[in-house]
Amino acid sequence: MSALLEINGLVTSFDTDSGWVRAVDGISYSIEAGKTVGLVGESGCGKTVSAMSIIDLLPKPSGHVLEGEILFKGEDLRKVKPRRLRKVRGGEIGVIFQEPMAALNPVHRIGKQIVEILKLHEKLSSRKALKKAVELLDAVGIPAPEERITSYPHELSGGMRQRVMIAIALACEPDLLIADEPTTALDVTVQAQILELIQAMQQRLGMAVLMITHDLGVIAQNCDEVVVMYAGRIVERAPVKDLFANPQHAYTKGLLNSIPRIDSVRKSHLNTIPGQVASIQDFVAGCRFCQRMDRDQSSLLRTRPEYLQISPGHWVEACPQCYQG
Amino acid sequence: MNDPDQTLLKVEDLRMHFPVRGGVMMKQIGAVKAVDGVSFNIGPGETLGLVGESGCGKSTLGKAVVRLLKPTGGKVSFKGNDITTASQWRLRRLRRDFQMVFQDPAESLDARMSVGDLVAEPLVIQRLGGRRSRQEKVAELLDRVGLPKNAAQKFSFEFSGGQRQRIGIARALALNPDLLILDEPVSALDVSVQSQVMNLLLDLQREFSMSYLFIAHDLAVVKHMSDRIAVMYLGKIVEMAPADEIHRNPRHAYTKALLSAIPVPDPTAKTERTVLEGDVPSPINPPEGCAFGHRVGHSRYQESVGKELPFEEISPRHWVQKCPCCVL
Numbered sequence: 001m002s003a004l005l006e007i008n009g010l011v012t013s014f015d016t017d018s019g020w021v022r023a024v025d026g027i028s029y030s031i032e033a034g035k036t037v038g039l040v041g042e043s044g045c046g047k048t049v050s051a052m053s054i055i056d057l058l059p060k061p062s063g064h065v066l067e068g069e070i071l072f073k074g075e076d077l078r079k080v081k082p083r084r085l086r087k088v089r090g091g092e093i094g095v096i097f098q099e100p101m102a103a104l105n106p107v108h109r110i111g112k113q114i115v116e117i118l119k120l121h122e123k124l125s126s127r128k129a130l131k132k133a134v135e136l137l138d139a140v141g142i143p144a145p146e147e148r149i150t151s152y153p154h155e156l157s158g159g160m161r162q163r164v165m166i167a168i169a170l171a172c173e174p175d176l177l178i179a180d181e182p183t184t185a186l187d188v189t190v191q192a193q194i195l196e197l198i199q200a201m202q203q204r205l206g207m208a209v210l211m212i213t214h215d216l217g218v219i220a221q222n223c224d225e226v227v228v229m230y231a232g233r234i235v236e237r238a239p240v241k242d243l244f245a246n247p248q249h250a251y252t253k254g255l256l257n258s259i260p261r262i263d264s265v266r267k268s269h270l271n272t273i274p275g276q277v278a279s280i281q282d283f284v285a286g287c288r289f290c291q292r293m294d295r296d297q298s299s300l301l302r303t304r305p306e307y308l309q310i311s312p313g314h315w316v317e318a319c320p321q322c323y324q325g
Numbered sequence: 326m327n328d329p330d331q332t333l334l335k336v337e338d339l340r341m342h343f344p345v346r347g348g349v350m351m352k353q354i355g356a357v358k359a360v361d362g363v364s365f366n367i368g369p370g371e372t373l374g375l376v377g378e379s380g381c382g383k384s385t386l387g388k389a390v391v392r393l394l395k396p397t398g399g400k401v402s403f404k405g406n407d408i409t410t411a412s413q414w415r416l417r418r419l420r421r422d423f424q425m426v427f428q429d430p431a432e433s434l435d436a437r438m439s440v441g442d443l444v445a446e447p448l449v450i451q452r453l454g455g456r457r458s459r460q461e462k463v464a465e466l467l468d469r470v471g472l473p474k475n476a477a478q479k480f481s482f483e484f485s486g487g488q489r490q491r492i493g494i495a496r497a498l499a500l501n502p503d504l505l506i507l508d509e510p511v512s513a514l515d516v517s518v519q520s521q522v523m524n525l526l527l528d529l530q531r532e533f534s535m536s537y538l539f540i541a542h543d544l545a546v547v548k549h550m551s552d553r554i555a556v557m558y559l560g561k562i563v564e565m566a567p568a569d570e571i572h573r574n575p576r577h578a579y580t581k582a583l584l585s586a587i588p589v590p591d592p593t594a595k596t597e598r599t600v601l602e603g604d605v606p607s608p609i610n611p612p613e614g615c616a617f618g619h620r621v622g623h624s625r626y627q628e629s630v631g632k633e634l635p636f637e638e639i640s641p642r643h644w645v646q647k648c649p650c651c652v653l
Contacts (some may be wrong), residue, residue, distance in 0.1 A: 003454040042518075125646055187378035188378070188542070188583060189586045189600075189601045191588075192586040192588075192600050193602075195588070206434040214516065217587065218588055218592055219590075242590060244592050244593075244595075250350065260546055262544070266549060266550075266569070270520040270548075276485050276488075
């Protein structure tokens with residue numbers, strides 16, 4: 001029970017024209033204080049939805065958390081009053097969104113957007129908040145912060161905008177930072193800057209980070225633990241070194257083998273995962289990776305595979321086809 | 326490569342400037358130098374990878390090469406034919422031999438045309454074959470890129486991202502080209518699908534002995550696909566060398582920084598990240614002298630101001646833009 005955040009059996013569904021679809025189908029993981037957990041998976045696997053479920057930032061009115069517990073510092077965020085949740089969101093849990101241009105308000109100066117959160121959560125006076133905003137911009141490496149504070153988002157480059165997002169997310173010194181693909185929209189050299197910045201701020205504030213990404217390189221370099229998601233479920237969860245050295249689930253293995261590496265033989269065939277992720281309406285109850293692999297129907301599980309702990313902290317979804325122990 | 330007969334595509338001092346207009350009279354007040362003096366060759370069956378950060382001009386370069394944009398200066402010749410000055414009529418004939426695959430198949434494929442019509446369109450434009458033979462060709466192409474038989478009757482939006490990119494590739498192959506310009510063909514795809522499309526491109530290249538100009542920002546992907554790599558920064562190629570050589574022995578400071586910034590998918594790897602300060606400067610008013618030295622605030626940057634920075638071959642097939650600050 002020492003975990004900062006503990007998610008148990010989370011189910012998030014969307015009410016669509018073609019019925020309810022389960023974007024997140026019963027996932028459990030936890031984050032210790034000060035640690036970084038990476039959430040990795042392909043588009044549509046439910047990684048963003050599962051993270052946004054924590055602070056109830058789902059698209060409304062279609063998105064709903066239907067089942068499970070979200071224990072943050074021992075308190076179930078699904079059961080708290082909206083007032084308390086508003087305090088947690090932005091205060092104790094900060095969020096960096098993927099596309100800063102969409103997350104920042106284009107008609108307000110960036111200073112105002114940082115001051116807003118400081119006044120709301122920290123109850124600072126306008127003057128103090130403005131002073132703190134300048135300090136924050138300075139801390140995230142924006143040159144000439146006193147001048148930049150009056151800029152509009154469109155006047156900044158992509159990397160600078162993402163720094164502003166980080167300044168807003170960290171304004172109230174949160175205990176947990178949710179970083180949703182924080183560098184996907186950025187170039188590699190700027191990505192390196194932003195990842196360094198997040199790490200430096202993490203050390204300074206001692207906060208935990210939930211890093212959502214599809215880039216296994218980012219995971220390897222920045223995370224302590226990895227959660228691999230496929231089609232709404234977790235297929236494998238392990239400490240980062242374990243996962244890369246000793247992947248167990250067929251999907252994790254396929255994913256690790258299919259990325260071109262700098263040291264791989266040029267123009268050689270890459271390993272691939274055949275097929276593609278089934279559409280969300282067609283998800284089966286049994287193993288969903290088997291569904292993609294077009295395996296022999298008679299040997300497939302009819303029910304959801306169990307989880308197996310194979311070494312301390314290393315969990316795998318033990319479908320007999322996808323995991324040979 | 327040095328044999329002129331062995332060159333399929335030859336690009337010499339290519340420039341693509343876009344006017345910047347302003348004021349009451351909308352006079353030209355400046356120019357965005359998106360591509361500013363670029364030269365390279367591509368040989369038969371060869372892949373040249375082109376990498377650089379967003380806004381460095383790599384996509385513009387691709388479009389200028391196939392004359393989707395009319396270059397402001399320089400010369401592009403394909404099999405000895407000058408593309409830059411060719412008439413529209415002549416250009417259409419020449420385009421049979423070089424085709425383009427775009428980054429976002431959702432945007433580059435007309436949603437109101439069936440996949441069969443999309444793939445047959447190049448044949449229609451070039452007035453090749455009759456109805457029956459076009460249909461046969463389409464079926465053959467769809468099969469070759471790994472799409473189901475009934476795909477021809479469907480619409481592109483009924484397919485996933487990876488399959489749409491296969492449609493884009495089938496369309497580009499319809500005229501049996503010798504050269505494909507691939508503009509970020511796998512960037513929009515998920516890792517597991519990305520490797521499928523990369524394998525397909527490698528197979529097709531061997532089968533039809535095509536040349537590729539492979540444009541991407543992911544260095545690991547580019548290295549895997551390419552024989553040679555050109556690194557672009559702010560409208561210019563700063564370094565060009567065989568793929569292994571550029572990774573083993575990068576000479577320009579920008580190439581080094583780019584290589585060190587890639588996160589390695591191995592948690593035990595020791596990383597010596599050179600974290601670059603600042604962003605790519607605006608191509609509207611590029612700094613005088615070495616643009617990269619200016620970005621990192623190099624102590625010897627001043628020495629490059631006002632000088633012509635030569636693009637030199639420092640060892641066989643390894644070219645670098647020489648400047649006092651970035652190349653020792």
